[in-house]
Amino acid sequence: MGFKLHIGVLAFPFGTHAPPLLALVQRLAASAPDALFSFFNSATSNAALFNTSYDNIRPCDVWDGTPHGEAFTGSHFEAVGLFLKASPGNFDKVIQEAEHQSGLKICCLITDAFLWFACDMAEKRGVPWLPFWTAASCSLSSHLYTDQIVKAIQSTETAKQDKALSFIPGLEMVTTSDLPPEVFLDNSPSPLAITINKMVQQLPKSTAVVLNSFEEIDPIITKDLKSKFRHFLNVGPSILASPARAAPDDKTGCLSWLGSQNRPNSVVYISFGTVITPPENELAALAEALETCGFPFLWSLKEHAKKSLPTGFLERTNSLGKIVAWAPQQQVLAHENVGVFVTHCGWNSILESISSCVPLICRPFFGDQMLNSRMVQDSWKVGVRVKGGVFTKSETVESLRELMTTEKGEKMRENVGVLKDKAMAAVEPQGTSSKNFIKLLEIIRAPESR
Incomplete structure (x- = not known):
């Protein structure tokens, strides 16, 4: 034309x-x-x-x-x-x-x-x-x-x-x-x-x-x-203003695996975006925390980073979690069985989390991520920052349990829901x-x- x-x-x-x-x-x-x-x-x-x-x-x-x-x-x-x-x-x-x-x-x-x-x-x-x-x-x-x-x-x-x-x-x-x-x-x-x-x-x-x-x-x-x-x-948010009409790409089996988990809000989803991979010691601490807590988890982790995981972790958690090199994040967060999002706190990830009513655990790395995480925790009250700014086993266990099992975590989930309602109205x-x-x-x- x-x-x-x-x-x-x-x-x-x-x-x-x-x-x-x-x-x-x-x-x-x-x-x-x-x-x-x-x-x-x-x-x-x-x-x-x-x-x-x-x-x-x-x-x-x-x-x-x-x-x-x-x-x-x-x-x-x-x-x-x-x-x-x-x-x-x-x-x-x-x-x-x-x-x-x-x-x-x-x-x-x-x-x-x-x-x-x-x-x-x-x-x-x-x-x-x-x-x-x-x-x-x-x-x-x-x-x-x-x-x-x-x-x-x-x-x-x-x-x-x-x-x-x-x-x-x-x-x-x-x-x-x-x-x-x-x-x-x-x-x-x-x-x-x-x-x-x-x-x-x-x-x-x-x-x-x-x-x-x-x-x-x-x-x-x-x-x-x-x-x-x-x-x-x-x-x-564009994710709500013009929702994707194409069928989700589930080439790594994330959505089918999520469907096999039989409890809403029970899965921990972990992803740090396309640029960042946390340091080896933090990957190990995060893995140990997941294993200690025993929550089902879906982890989007680059293949080269798997070598940083504790010895035997993949075998011991095989029935508990799923690790993939890539996940269809928007569809994963929208799944009813996802209960918390462990994230670098990029703005797109925050919007996707709000749009799906999922509270956040934030480990910011650079740019605006630290400021975003402050707003998540203290202004919007829809998640927490990792204490000390880095993953340690004890602090990560505490954050996971707080969001997944306590009234405080449930209140954060309610706050996310309020923000989603405001976004939908917008x-x-x-x-x-x-x-x-x-x-x-x-x-x-x-x-x-x-």
Whole structure:
């Protein structure tokens, strides 16, 4: 068909940034069939995302900054640095190709918020810039208040971890030790820290800041951030706004195994995302805790990490648990027999847990995960952080038993249910997220009325 609009979508191809951006674009594309969405992303990330074709979404591969013709063997963080160094030139080149191929100039840029340079690209083109923040509103707030946080630390002799953020609306229970390290620019900041710092400077120039969240989870933060941007649009959770219709992939037998467990809320599900594997001593401590507690468990664990498990653990727990290299997490959490989620506390995992009424045990590792875990435990009260910040056998046993067997754990499950109800209400036709999504569509369609 002939398209009337051409929307450029710029992804950040690391961690779990690109999938929620594509989920947003899928919703927009379904509501605007006369618009073409060009999805600019690394070839590796696009290959993982686009296992099906769309009428009006086209994947466009951009160079990821790694040496041509060589297999990249560096770390995750080195790859991020190379990608950011190659930007925005890598995007500019492919955008021009997409415009030539489609015969349509791009009339709006939707980008991962990390890609701050898109603000300049949009200004030069005279088009709206819509940065998509892939994390929670609490972490965005912490970055926006960087200057005030740094001044507060410098004005006191109190140790950094003891400084409460009582001056930031909605983050009164947070301390500086909970904050993403990128908030504190040291003498040799990482490429990501520099990127986030520049992002903070550019975001107020955007047409709208978009989040995969819902206003009701943090109403105080939402009110504050609405005062800082032209439009601040929570349009999620996408998992509830547009549930997956495809049949779940159960190639590792997780769902059938869960079905064989005959008691609701009885299974411990463990997964730390696609980037992190806990240290060997913590894997061993977690395994010992699972064996001691005797709860059925489903553990998504990379094959190479199994060597860190205690000798004989797999054999002794064969009838109790199941370990797989990959699990269909969304469907696993939605299963009635899952009772708790042991997680790194990434935002997508939190939303999936809330959407399935499953409380959390949090072991954060980097980025916004520490702050997320503070909110889980002390603001939303839907889970606990591992005491001391690392897995030990005794503390993990205590956390598992607290959530699985006590009234306190049952209260956390009730709190998750309340949050899910609020999230469901947000994506109803007259809900806040649905109204914000309509506003987002209006902004995207604005070029039609020029």
